[in-house]
Amino acid sequence: MLREKPRSGCAINAALEVLGDPWTLIVLRDVIFGGRRHFRDLQLRNEEGIASNILAGRLRKLVETGLLTRDDATRGQKAAYTLTEAGIQTLPVMAALGAWGVQHRPTTPELAVRARILAEGSPELVDDLMDELRETHLGIARENPKSPSVSERMRQAYEAVRSRESQAG
Amino acid sequence: MLREKPRSGCAINAALEVLGDPWTLIVLRDVIFGGRRHFRDLQLRNEEGIASNILAGRLRKLVETGLLTRDDATRGQKAAYTLTEAGIQTLPVMAALGAWGVQHRPTTPELAVRARILAEGSPELVDDLMDELRETHLGIARENPKSPSVSERMRQAYEAVRSRESQAG
DNA sequence: GAAAGGTGCTTGCGAAATGCAATCGGACGA
DNA sequence: TCGTCCGATTGCATTTCGCAAGCACCTTTC
Numbered sequence: 001m002l003r004e005k006p007r008s009g010c011a012i013n014a015a016l017e018v019l020g021d022p023w024t025l026i027v028l029r030d031v032i033f034g035g036r037r038h039f040r041d042l043q044l045r046n047e048e049g050i051a052s053n054i055l056a057g058r059l060r061k062l063v064e065t066g067l068l069t070r071d072d073a074t075r076g077q078k079a080a081y082t083l084t085e086a087g088i089q090t091l092p093v094m095a096a097l098g099a100w101g102v103q104h105r106p107t108t109p110e111l112a113v114r115a116r117i118l119a120e121g122s123p124e125l126v127d128d129l130m131d132e133l134r135e136t137h138l139g140i141a142r143e144n145p146k147s148p149s150v151s152e153r154m155r156q157a158y159e160a161v162r163s164r165e166s167q168a169g
Numbered sequence: 170m171l172r173e174k175p176r177s178g179c180a181i182n183a184a185l186e187v188l189g190d191p192w193t194l195i196v197l198r199d200v201i202f203g204g205r206r207h208f209r210d211l212q213l214r215n216e217e218g219i220a221s222n223i224l225a226g227r228l229r230k231l232v233e234t235g236l237l238t239r240d241d242a243t244r245g246q247k248a249a250y251t252l253t254e255a256g257i258q259t260l261p262v263m264a265a266l267g268a269w270g271v272q273h274r275p276t277t278p279e280l281a282v283r284a285r286i287l288a289e290g291s292p293e294l295v296d297d298l299m300d301e302l303r304e305t306h307l308g309i310a311r312e313n314p315k316s317p318s319v320s321e322r323m324r325q326a327y328e329a330v331r332s333r334e335s336q337a338g
Numbered sequence: 339g340a341a342a343g344g345t346g347c348t349t350g351c352g353a354a355a356t357g358c359a360a361t362c363g364g365a366c367g368a
Numbered sequence: 369t370c371g372t373c374c375g376a377t378t379g380c381a382t383t384t385c386g387c388a389a390g391c392a393c394c395t396t397t398c
Contacts, residue, residue: 006274006275007216007217007218008216008217008277008280009275009276009277009279009280009281010198010216010217010270010276010277010280010281010284011266011267011268011270011271011274011276011280011281011283011284011285012194012195012198012263012266012267012270012284013195013198013216013217013270014270014271014274014275014276015266015267015269015270015273015274016191016194016195016266016270017191017274018274019266019269020189020190020191020194021189021190021191021355022185022186022189022190022356023356025181025185025189026181026182026185029179029181029182038374038375039374039375039376040373040374040375043375047176047177047179047182048176048177048179048182049176049357051356051357051358051359052358052375052376052377053356053357053358053376053377053378054355054356054357055375055376056375056376056377057355059375059376066273074364074365077364077365077366077374077375078365078373078374078375079374079375079376086269086272086273089269089272089273090269092265092268092269093262093265093266093269094181095265096261096262096264096265097180097181097184097185097188097262098180098181098184099180099261100184100188100255100258100259100261100262101179101180101181101182101183101184101185102180102183103255103258104184104235104255104258105175105180105183105184105186105187106175106178106183107178107179107180107183108177108178108179110178111177111178111179111180112178112179112180114180115180115181116180123292190384191385192385207345207346208345208346208347209344209345209346212346219386220385220386220387220388221346221347221348221387222347222348222349222385222386222387223384223385223386224347225346225347225348226384228346228347246345246346246393246394246395247344247345247346247394248345248346248347
């Protein structure tokens, strides 16, 4: 799944060797924005319909490359995946991808609203969300917790678009 | 190569369906940072050793999705690829990926220097480089051309690291 | 004006990854 | 102890990757 030797020493290539496939960032997105930390949750609630073997492979790769950790639970137990600092720091990549996607590809309003919030509020908003993730996943308390939190603002914006859509449609 | 229907309406997914594979962003990187606009140039000078069929497929896909245009030259003639506005706007994604790669993956100093310059000078520097690309590829003159240009600064930084390296042995 | 070399690709083929459905062994609750 | 949930694994058909070779067309050279 992951090459032993990098194709080159370029930083962009180095990032792509870990993140550059059609599924890795999707899984990471669900952990970061969806707050999902269990296998079943990541599979069944995934928008794109990821297959279980693909998900299993990606989770293994993400743990290998140090973007996630997995608490050691034996087979059959509820295992939780946790973001590492390296995983949290993929957030600017997500924000940039989302901003590009909203502008240049077709998207649905409900799902695009998060990307728009991140793109318009960046970069302070991205930093705030990273701090939130550090608190949730790494147990590092925030210095200046803001209210409402970024994730709460995103959830509210998502609901607002949904209700507006359902009235219109 | 490209799906007809998106897997979902999510902006991040939409971006990944175009950019989320191991080669597309590598090709785009060589066009943006390497200034390469011809097939042979993109193939033979590529750091990662891209195969010609892979390159041909990616160039076709990039034209289809509107990130590049190709001047209509028949087979055997020198065809040039040109960035579109959508292609130019992948630069923030590149910068974010490069910044992550430098911090979290092994890289060589010569090739990482570009990513470091972009990460430290962002976001004004990224905007300047996008304006340079608009001038080179779209023929849109810059309002306030700075000297030295961003690409020139990058080239100089690359050379500086190289000579430092060769002295050190 | 024929030969040599450069242009952007295409083809063939073995290896690997993807995508889908079914299944599995352990833990847990009743 | 039975049924259900858990995180996966297995089998298999299809697609993509990655490498080497070749191809059609153009330009340059002598």
